[in-house]
Amino acid sequence: MATKELKKFTREDVAKHNTEDSLWIIIDSKVYDVTRFRNLHPGGISVFMDEGIPGEDATEAFYGLHRHEVLERPQYARLQIGVIESEEPQIKGGRMPGEVSQVPYAEPSWLAKGYHSPYYKESHRRLQKAVREFVDEHIYPDAQERELDGKRPSQSVLDKMAEVNLHAMRMGPGKHLKGLTLMGGIVTPEEFDYFHELVISQEIARCGARGYGDGLQAGCVIGLPPVLNFGSPELKAKVVPEVLSAKKFICLAVSEAYAGSDVFGLQTTATKTEDGKHWIISGTKKWITNGTFADYFTVGCRTEDGFTVILVERSEGVSTKPIKTSYSAAAGTAYITFDKVKVPVENTLGEEGGGIFVMLSNFNHERWVMCGVSARSQRAIVEECLKWVNQRKAFGKPLHSLAVIRSKLAAMISRAESVQSWLESITYQMCNMSYKEQSSKLAGQIAFLKSYSTRCAQLTAADAVQIFGGRGITQTGMGRFVEHYHRTVTFDALLGGAEDVLADLGVRQAMRLMPQDARL
Numbered sequence: 480m481a482t483k484e485l486k487k488f489t490r491e492d493v494a495k496h497n498t499e500d501s502l503w504i505i506i507d508s509k510v511y512d513v514t515r516f517r518n519l520h521p522g523g524i525s526v527f528m529d530e531g532i533p534g535e536d537a538t539e540a541f542y543g544l545h546r547h548e549v550l551e552r553p554q555y556a557r558l559q560i561g562v563i564e565s566e567e568p569q570i571k572g573g574r575m576p577g578e579v580s581q582v583p584y585a586e587p588s589w590l591a592k593g594y595h596s597p598y599y600k601e602s603h604r605r606l607q608k609a610v611r612e613f614v615d616e617h618i619y620p621d622a623q624e625r626e627l628d629g630k631r632p633s634q635s636v637l638d639k640m641a642e643v644n645l646h647a648m649r650m651g652p653g654k655h656l657k658g659l660t661l662m663g664g665i666v667t668p669e670e671f672d673y674f675h676e677l678v679i680s681q682e683i684a685r686c687g688a689r690g691y692g693d694g695l696q697a698g699c700v701i702g703l704p705p706v707l708n709f710g711s712p713e714l715k716a717k718v719v720p721e722v723l724s725a726k727k728f729i730c731l732a733v734s735e736a737y738a739g740s741d742v743f744g745l746q747t748t749a750t751k752t753e754d755g756k757h758w759i760i761s762g763t764k765k766w767i768t769n770g771t772f773a774d775y776f777t778v779g780c781r782t783e784d785g786f787t788v789i790l791v792e793r794s795e796g797v798s799t800k801p802i803k804t805s806y807s808a809a810a811g812t813a814y815i816t817f818d819k820v821k822v823p824v825e826n827t828l829g830e831e832g833g834g835i836f837v838m839l840s841n842f843n844h845e846r847w848v849m850c851g852v853s854a855r856s857q858r859a860i861v862e863e864c865l866k867w868v869n870q871r872k873a874f875g876k877p878l879h880s881l882a883v884i885r886s887k888l889a890a891m892i893s894r895a896e897s898v899q900s901w902l903e904s905i906t907y908q909m910c911n912m913s914y915k916e917q918s919s920k921l922a923g924q925i926a927f928l929k930s931y932s933t934r935c936a937q938l939t940a941a942d943a944v945q946i947f948g949g950r951g952i953t954q955t956g957m958g959r960f961v962e963h964y965h966r967t968v969t970f971d972a973l974l975g976g977a978e979d980v981l982a983d984l985g986v987r988q989a990m991r992l993m994p995q996d997a998r999l
């Protein structure tokens with residue numbers, strides 16, 4: 480209902496409706512008739528008769544107990560019967576589509592008003608604006624619904640992403656972008672760099688639904704690069720356009736129940752047929768993101784020569800079933816069985832026995848993407864907490880008047896800022912190094928950053944729950960994003976390499992680079 484069609488009342492008019500038979504309240508200069516709704520109110524009937532509520536301004540009471548989005552739900556928006564004359568709404572609640580948040584530290588500093596950055600140019604800013612609008616309009620609403628019903632991301636959203644070549648951009652800079660119109664032409668394939676890609680990952684991470692976020696082509700981000708970088712021209716010509724247009728789906732199938740991610744302990748085998756024209760693949764894979772709906776599987780196999788990566792198309796002998804994890808089924812996490820699956824040898828990615836090289840060349844990029852997501856998700860939680868401590872009163876004062884709360888916020892903000900700054904510094908190095916140089920010089924740094932970032936994320940999740948109290952463990956209402964974050968934060972700390980393993984990798988890389996003559 481447009482504001483201009485609504486009746487205008489004075490506060491005195493509203494005050495007359497203060498009985499159970501006629502019960503009005505004011506929330507942020509809007510007048511609501513809750514006479515009949517009272518009986519249906521999820522928070523109970525009696526609260527509407529509490530002191531200071533019937534016929535009065537209930538703004539503070541309302542925002543201490545509800546998210547703004549409640550008032551935007553059609554069934555509740557209908558309760559509004561008018562506005563207070565000569566008053567304007569003062570509250571900017573919920574999500575303002577496309578807008579940059581004005582809450583301090585809610586955005587990485589390059590986006591905050593009056594701040595500067597050496598890294599982001601005009602094309603990054605244009606892209607950020609366009610992707611934010613896209614996410615708010617198409618991805619966020621779908622994410623919230625699918626996260627609840629556990630269905631995979633809607634094909635209509637995936638198609639819209641394909642129209643503006645978002646799937647292709649998520650693969651990073653490279654030849655695959657040549658000739659494409661990116662986001663309606665606001666950035667050219669030639670100028671597209673890792674900062675553009677970072678902008679995209681961080682904007683999508685704002686959808687606030689971790690399982691859905693992975694459902695939204697995470698399999699492509701990690702499963703397609705081996706095809707792009709090591710597939711034959713014929714294989715690429717067939718598979719890449721199908722996947723980047725979201726007509727078909729791909730996943731990376733390496734980890735197993737027996738071996739986790741230890742590629743040398745894998746038990747899925749690929750043996751050649753006598754004529755040498757096919758692989759016969761048998762074995763199982765576990766925790767495969769997007770596996771339930773994938774058409775292609777980038778599979779790590781044990782072969783005669785060691786470890787080989789092979790692209791398998793869904794065909795006879797391939798079966799997938801969902802694994803129930805602590806995030807939503809929207810991610811399509813699968814247990815996969817390959818039972819004597821026949822695959823042409825032309826589907827081999829890279830050299831036979833050279834699978835470790837194929838995998839390693841993928842890891843840095845995958846982990847760096849995850850750092851971007853982790854950094855942005857923890858910042859979103861900082862924003863949730865800053866808003867909550869500002870609007871919530873305890874013992875008659877806002878929560879932020881408690882030193883213990885401020886101390887938690889200080890730690891959360893510092894973590895979010897340090898992760899983002901380190902991430903941008905590494906991204907700058909990536910923009911100025913060849914892929915090969917990145918592998919040798921940045922593997923350790925990225926491993927450290929991922930380990931650090933996900934440790935920070937878990938501390939922030941725990942702090943946020945303490946700040947939100949019981950609401951931080953409740954799946955609906957005020958703390959729903961905090962509850963979700965706390966429940967799903969460990970995914971970042973596991974996928975792409977467990978925290979301790981990565982930290983150790985960073986140190987081992989450093990020791991390998993130690994000058995032989997270095998002495999104290």
Ligand code: HEM
Binds near residue numbers: 504549
């Ligand atoms: C138009 C006005 C209102 C609407 C549409 C509304 C709607 C709701 C809804 C949907 C919930 C479920 C929790 C959620 O989804 O956030 C809820 C809970 C609640 N509401 Fe309201 N409400 C209104 C006004 C009020 C007012 C004025 C008060 C207090 C005086 C109040 C007190 C509560 C309480 C105590 C809860 C339970 C909160 C919790 O479980 O943490 N509500 N309300």
